[in-house]
Amino acid sequence: MDYDVLVVGGGTAGMESALTLGDMGYSVALVEKEPTIGGKMILLSKVFPTLDCASCIATPKMASTFHHPQVTTLTYTTIGGIAKTPRGTFEAKLERKATYVDFDKCTGCQKCELACTVAIPDQFNFGMVARRAAYIPFAQAVPKKAVLERYGTSPCTQACPAGIKAHGYVSLIRSGLHDEAMKLILEAVPFVGTLGRTCYAPCERACTRNELEGSVPIRTLKRYAADRYYQLHPQPEYGPPEDRHNERVAVVGAGPAGLTAAYHLARLGYPVTVFEAQEKPGGMLRLIPPFRLPTEVLERDIANVTALGVEIRTGQAVDDPSRLARQGFDAVFVATGTWKDSIPAIDGVDLEGVMGAVQFLTQVAAGNPPNVRGKTVLVAGGGRYGIALDCARTASRLGATRVVVQFRRSREELSSVEWAIEDALEEGVTIQFLRAPAKLVGVDGQLVRVESAEIRVGGRDVTGRVLPGSVGPGTESMEVDRMILAVGQDVGSAGGTSGLHTTPSHTIVIDPRTMETAIPGVFAGGDVVSGPSSVVEAIGLGSRAARCIDRFLRGQPRIRDDVDADLIAVEKSRTLTRQDHYTTLPRASRDLRPAAQRRTDFDEVELGVEEAAARQSAARCIDCGGCCECHQCISACPADAIDFGMRDQEQILEVGSVVVSTGFDLFDPVGKVQMGYGRFPNVITAMQMDRLLSPTRPYNTVLRPSDGKIPDNIAYILCTGSRDFQSDNQLCSRVCCMYTIKQAQLVMGALPLADVTIYFIDVRAFGKGFEEFYEQSKAMGVNFVKGKVAKVEQGDDGNLILQYEDISGEGKVVRTEHDLVILSVGLLPNREALSLFSGGALAPDAHHYVKETDEDLSPGQTSIEGVYVAGSASAAMDIPDTILHSGAAAALSAAYVERVKR
Amino acid sequence: MDRRLRDPREVIRDEMVMRDKVLAALENGPLTVPEIAESLGFPVHEVMYWVMAARKYGLIAEVKDPDDDYFQYELVKSE
Numbered sequence: 001m002d003y004d005v006l007v008v009g010g011g012t013a014g015m016e017s018a019l020t021l022g023d024m025g026y027s028v029a030l031v032e033k034e035p036t037i038g039g040k041m042i043l044l045s046k047v048f049p050t051l052d053c054a055s056c057i058a059t060p061k062m063a064s065t066f067h068h069p070q071v072t073t074l075t076y077t078t079i080g081g082i083a084k085t086p087r088g089t090f091e092a093k094l095e096r097k098a099t100y101v102d103f104d105k106c107t108g109c110q111k112c113e114l115a116c117t118v119a120i121p122d123q124f125n126f127g128m129v130a131r132r133a134a135y136i137p138f139a140q141a142v143p144k145k146a147v148l149e150r151y152g153t154s155p156c157t158q159a160c161p162a163g164i165k166a167h168g169y170v171s172l173i174r175s176g177l178h179d180e181a182m183k184l185i186l187e188a189v190p191f192v193g194t195l196g197r198t199c200y201a202p203c204e205r206a207c208t209r210n211e212l213e214g215s216v217p218i219r220t221l222k223r224y225a226a227d228r229y230y231q232l233h234p235q236p237e238y239g240p241p242e243d244r245h246n247e248r249v250a251v252v253g254a255g256p257a258g259l260t261a262a263y264h265l266a267r268l269g270y271p272v273t274v275f276e277a278q279e280k281p282g283g284m285l286r287l288i289p290p291f292r293l294p295t296e297v298l299e300r301d302i303a304n305v306t307a308l309g310v311e312i313r314t315g316q317a318v319d320d321p322s323r324l325a326r327q328g329f330d331a332v333f334v335a336t337g338t339w340k341d342s343i344p345a346i347d348g349v350d351l352e353g354v355m356g357a358v359q360f361l362t363q364v365a366a367g368n369p370p371n372v373r374g375k376t377v378l379v380a381g382g383g384r385y386g387i388a389l390d391c392a393r394t395a396s397r398l399g400a401t402r403v404v405v406q407f408r409r410s411r412e413e414l415s416s417v418e419w420a421i422e423d424a425l426e427e428g429v430t431i432q433f434l435r436a437p438a439k440l441v442g443v444d445g446q447l448v449r450v451e452s453a454e455i456r457v458g459g460r461d462v463t464g465r466v467l468p469g470s471v472g473p474g475t476e477s478m479e480v481d482r483m484i485l486a487v488g489q490d491v492g493s494a495g496g497t498s499g500l501h502t503t504p505s506h507t508i509v510i511d512p513r514t515m516e517t518a519i520p521g522v523f524a525g526g527d528v529v530s531g532p533s534s535v536v537e538a539i540g541l542g543s544r545a546a547r548c549i550d551r552f553l554r555g556q557p558r559i560r561d562d563v564d565a566d567l568i569a570v571e572k573s574r575t576l577t578r579q580d581h582y583t584t585l586p587r588a589s590r591d592l593r594p595a596a597q598r599r600t601d602f603d604e605v606e607l608g609v610e611e612a613a614a615r616q617s618a619a620r621c622i623d624c625g626g627c628c629e630c631h632q633c634i635s636a637c638p639a640d641a642i643d644f645g646m647r648d649q650e651q652i653l654e655v656g657s658v659v660v661s662t663g664f665d666l667f668d669p670v671g672k673v674q675m676g677y678g679r680f681p682n683v684i685t686a687m688q689m690d691r692l693l694s695p696t697r698p699y700n701t702v703l704r705p706s707d708g709k710i711p712d713n714i715a716y717i718l719c720t721g722s723r724d725f726q727s728d729n730q731l732c733s734r735v736c737c738m739y740t741i742k743q744a745q746l747v748m749g750a751l752p753l754a755d756v757t758i759y760f761i762d763v764r765a766f767g768k769g770f771e772e773f774y775e776q777s778k779a780m781g782v783n784f785v786k787g788k789v790a791k792v793e794q795g796d797d798g799n800l801i802l803q804y805e806d807i808s809g810e811g812k813v814v815r816t817e818h819d820l821v822i823l824s825v826g827l828l829p830n831r832e833a834l835s836l837f838s839g840g841a842l843a844p845d846a847h848h849y850v851k852e853t854d855e856d857l858s859p860g861q862t863s864i865e866g867v868y869v870a871g872s873a874s875a876a877m878d879i880p881d882t883i884l885h886s887g888a889a890a891a892l893s894a895a896y897v898e899r900v901k902r
Numbered sequence: 903m904d905r906r907l908r909d910p911r912e913v914i915r916d917e918m919v920m921r922d923k924v925l926a927a928l929e930n931g932p933l934t935v936p937e938i939a940e941s942l943g944f945p946v947h948e949v950m951y952w953v954m955a956a957r958k959y960g961l962i963a964e965v966k967d968p969d970d971d972y973f974q975y976e977l978v979k980s981e
Contacts, residue, residue, distance in 0.1 A: 114959060119917040121910055130914045130955040175918045579909040619919040679907065681947040699954055700964045700973060707946040708935030708953070709971045798947075 003029040003072070004897045006092050006655040008079055008836060011039020012058070012879060013661035013871025015065040016886035017893070021659075022070035024894055029653060030065065031094060032075045036141035038062045039663055043124060043138075045693035047879055048742040049773035055140055055695060062142040076147060080650065081838045082658060088866060088900045092653045098646035100148035100627070105641035108144035110136055115636035117175040118623050120149065122698070126688045128705065129698035133627040138696050148633065148642070152570035154625035156218055159206035159569075161540035162195070162260075164188040166203040166218050167621065168630035173221050174618035177632070178611070182229040184630060185222060189539050190263040190304035191256060191285075193230060193297035196223025197606065198288055199536045200385075200416040208572040208624050214587035216621050224614040230300050240309035244269045247330035247553045251275070252318045252496055255283020256535050257526025258335035259305050260542030261549070266308035268550055273329075274310060277317035277496070283337050284527075285535065287361040289394050290602045320498040322519050331549045334500070334508060334517070335526035335542065340492030343485060344380075348440025353447035357387050357486035364394055373399035375481035378450055380437050381407050385534055386417040388486035392429045395484070396599055404430045404478070406437065408455050416534075419590065423605060426595040438475065440483060450480045489532045500524070507531055514558045515541075515548045523549055567625075567647075575624040588617050656897040659889050660842070660850055660862070661870040662833040667721030667729065667825040675720065675823055676792040681706035682800055683792060686716070686739060686824045693746045702750055704820050706798040711820035712753055715802060716740045717789045718760040722826025731847055733826035733876045737763050740824045741774055744782045757783040757818070759804055767878070787814070792821060827876040837864060850874050860889035866896045913948045920944070920952045925961060925977060932965045932974035 007018045010032030018030045030037070041047075042062065044054035066073050080093035101112075116132035124137050133149045154167035164185055172181035185192045199219050207215030249265050251258045254276035262272045280286060282298055306312060318324065321334045341356025343349050355370065357379075363369055377395040381388025392403045405424070407414060411433050414421065421431060438453040454472035491497065491506035501509040501518045508517060508524040515523045525541040527533055533541075551558055576582075591607040592598070598605050609617070634642045666687055669677040676683040682704050692702045704711050718740060722733040737760070744756045763784070765774040778784065787804040790813075794800055800821045806814045829849040834842050843863035845851040850869040853861050860868040870889035871882040920942070927933060927941045939949040953975060956962045965974040 117918055119914050119955065121914050127910050127914075128954070129958055130917050130951065171918070176922055579911050581906070581909055583908055583912060615919050619916055623915060681907065681950075698958065700957065703973070705947060705950055707939075708950055708973065710968060710973070712971070 001089055001656050002653045003027045004656045005029070005659060005893050006031065006082075006090065006653060006657070007659045007661055008833075009039070009661035009663055009873070010034070010037030010065075010073065010075065011661065011663045011871070012041045012061075012882050013663065013873070013886040013889075014039070014659070015061050016883050017659045017661055017870045017890045018065055018071045019061070019068060020887055020890035021894060022068045024890075026070065026894060026897060028071045029655065030071055030073045031077050031079060032073070033078045034137065035076045035099070035145070035147045036062075036137045036143070037065060037073060037075060038140070038142065040687075041879060042140060043687075043691060043694065045690050045695075045746060046742060048738040049767075049769040051742065051745070053695075059140045059142075062140070066142045073143075075143065079836050082836050083838050084864065084866065085654070090655050090658050090866065092655060092658070094651040094653060096649045096651055098150070098648050099145070100150060100642060100644055100646050101146045102641045102643050103143065103145045105639040106145045107639055107641075108136060108146070109638065110146070111636040111638065112146050112148075112633035112642065115632040117171040117177065117630050117632060118626065118628050120623075120626070125691050125698040126685065128684075128688055128691060133623070134633045140696070146641075149626040150567065151574070151624070151626045152568050153566040154623075154628065155206035155208060155569045155572065156203035156216075157625070157629060158566050159202040161202065161534075161537045162189050163540060163543055164195075164203075164222075165629045165631070167623070167625055167628040169225060170216060170218060170221055170618045170621045171623070171628035172630050172632070173225060173614055174621065176615060178225060178228050179232075180630070180632065181221075181225040185225060186304065187631075188543065189260060191260070191301045191535070191539060192222060192304075193226040193301050194256075194285060194293055195536055195539070196220070196226045197293050197297065200534055202536070206569075208575045208622060209620055211572055211576060212582055213584040217588055217617050220588075220590070220609055221614055221618055224609050224611075226297075227608045228611075230297070234300075236304055236307035238307060241267060241269050244271070245553070248273070248328065249549060249553075250321075250324040250329040250332045252321050252324070252332065252334045253283060253336040253526070253528070254278075254281035254312055254314070255335060255337045255526065255538065256285060257337075257538040257542035257545070258283070258333065259302065259310075260539045261333050261335065261525070261545045262310045263305045263308065264543055264546030265549060266305070266310045268546070270550075270553070272310045274312040275316045275318045275324075276312060276314045277336075279314055281312045281314060286365050287358065287390075289361070289364070289390050291393065291397070291598065291605045292390065294604050318496050321496065321522055322499040325519065325521050330521065331553055332522045333545050333549060334496065334522065334524040334528060335538075335545070336491075336496040336528045338489040338491050338527040338532050340490040341485060342488035342490050344487055346437060346439060348442055348447065349485070351440055351442040351447040352445050353442075353481060354440060354483045354485065357391050357484055358489060360391055360484050361387070361394070364398075369394075369398055370482065372482050375400050376402045376479060377404070377482045377484065378437070378478065378480045379403070379405045379484045380487055381405050382487045385532065386420045388484075389417060389420040389424050389429075391484045391486055393424055393427055395482070396427055396429060397602055400482070402430070403428070404432065406432045406435045406452055408434070408436045410434055410457055423592065426592075427599040428595070435476070436471075437483070438471070447480060447483055449477055450483060451475055451477045489527075491528055497528070505531070514552075515545050516552070516558075521552065523552075570624045572624075575622060585620055588613060656866070656900045657893040658867045659870050659893050660833050660836065660867060660873050661886065661889075662830045662873045664872040664876060665828040665830050667727065667828055669720055669823050669825055672720065672727065674791045675717070675789075676794060676800065676821070677823060680792065680794040680798075680800060682794070682798055682819065683821045683823065686736070686743060686822050689743055689822045690739070693743060693750065702747060704798065709798075709819065710751060712751070713755045713818045714747060714757070714820045714822065715800070715816075715818040716744065716756070716758040716822045716824055717802075718758060718763075718824045720823040720825045721828075723761065724826070727826075729826055729828060729847075731826075731876065732764060734764075735876065735878050736824040736826060737765060738767070738770055738773065738878070740822075741777045741782070743822070745777050745780060748780050748782070755783065756781075757785055757816075759785050759787050759789050759802070761786070761788060827872065830873060833869075833873050837867070842867065858892060859885060860892050866900070868892045868896075908948065910951070913951050914955070916948075917952045917955045920949075921956055921961070924949070924952050924956055928962060928975065928977045932976040934972035934974050936972065938975070
């Protein structure tokens, strides 16, 4: 056996049971789902009828439990199931939630919580104030360690091919931490300004806010972070890292994949040399027209790489990359891209006036554009990456009279470039969907006409992938002077792949797990491996290549998929159910220069956003993952205790006996609509009032939640959700009368001028000293009114009007006004206890508490021999009764363990 | 008056964007929660969440003697 006894639940009953058993010499595992033990008692102000400080009683018991040599406390842990073995012992499956904090290092300094940028309702203050996603439950928590609340990876973050923490930087911008946002993005990529303008934003497609009114404008926020930072820092703030490795790395190709790999390798301390065939670095990014990506933004992005000491040798083509390995480079990364236009096999493609998109854009970028002034230009587009639209919009700016784009696909299939389609249409470009050139006709070798065919929608296969369309019967003829073919790109036979194993289409063959080619030490990635891809996908492969090369050079295991793994993305439905309702806000539209103005120049079309708009847009984020991975906690932690590599773990324990001490639930008065809870801020529960009266209260004193006013006329409504058939809880909760009287006395102490009225059916003061406690409160001036409150309404000033039947008077319906109403809510069974066991379920009693099979002679004995119930998991009871009951359960459990051991 | 309140989780989430505005409102001296709400143009019960969070995390503190029925809150001077 791993432990003699498993105690489930770390509240008063669980702690008492564990301590009793531990003192008897039994080994105990105490499991608690929250990050701290203490249950509800530690959250109370004082206890009745002695008015002793609850914290003063509970805290020593928490500490004794946690430090008891026989008790192992497992917080932040739930039970996946418990089954009885043939030997009479029990096998329990524990699910230990990752805390993402190394408890051995954490000092409980709370700096992570102060730095965290995600605000979440504080469950330990019953939602009256915020806590953070990184948090220590409260000052007296045991253990006093921080945990990071993570529900999974936010969908936006998981959707990013480049591994950018999208949720993180959105959260940082929301918090006004703009430099930090930029630095977080720079952790993943050097091309922040570029991606802020050109990315097709898979993050936005994944955004849960799409289920409401539209996604958070995540790409625009990235651009905001870059623009602001680049304005403040025309050059990078950093230089080469101080710690350097000796191994040298060569990168062939200074496009997005190559430079990203160089960036990460240089950050790791490797000397990196980049060989680029073109005259300037940037690769295909240089072909993106400046009205979408201004040259100075690209240059500044590239400076992020060169500032690290990366040497870029332009004008140096490398035909045989393996030669670099022989020249002393310890690793080589080939990322030469796809620079050859794919020319479709249709009649007339060799006519004058026909050219490929790469050829067209290369000539434009070199300052030597083809003459299209006064011409009709037809662009045949593949569609996915928007190159056809870049060509069309460029031709329009170069003076073409008419520009037409033909796509083989429908507009719905081109959703990744929808924004570019809209922009092009605004600028006067004609776009024909489901149409493709079939024949190019020339006169004297010069293109004069294009005949195009209708394309039928291809439908989708079982995986949802769009199938190629077929040619339909419809044809059309158009007079055309220039034609640009933007239907695809190839590596080409001169792609710098000599000596490497390639496919028939000249892409390099690699081991997808390591990105290594057949030649040891030579790696490849980006478009030269995958074929044409988006900028962000190429960047992502560059990042991955850097990790692979680092593992290779450090002699580490080559295949480590876990290193790159995120948590599972949080399901949108799960996120959305966290709130009862949402306020929808209009999605900020993209701010563009007027179409008439922009079609005549190459200045940037899309305008950025100002700080206020950026923060407001970021505030629409609904924090799907809980923790946003902004990494502020990592920066703030002086003990280096934050560990995002932690994962949930399962643990199997064999124990001799089980004590169920899962406590009770509180009645949620939201369902009693007539009481106004959840509708009127000044209607709160007694548990919330206990928090307001406690030393660790959410406010500075007892205040109205509606406006911070010090209340002076407070009402309590007893029996809310107990002794109530309508609420399916006909039981008396046994503690409400006394905790209400306790609070009334405490309020009169805290607010001497306040009037306190308690509306009751009858007061049950049955325990030792309870009647005296009741009489004492009356003597202090608490007003007791026998009357069942039927309805609570709210006035314009936030005051509340109670309507009740005056039972002790004339039986009339009476209306009274108060400025704060406390609902003395009842206790309910915690039904989770009943699902703990498999193969012989724990039997409930008639009220869904854990059934005690012999309440009179063996209190605590459940329907399963060896399983005992302690405290309010069996029935509503106060703290002294809970302590007694837990002792009984512990004794029974010890006796059973002795029998099992024999 | 029985308008539907915004979900508390949503209001609390806004703290991160509203915090600076609350602090800015207090730059000219202590204010009560209704006064802060008036200067920001947001519902008082929502501002209550943001003010109390700023207090919890040590950015503001109550002025010791309440002004009639309301406490005033002031910026905590950072060391």
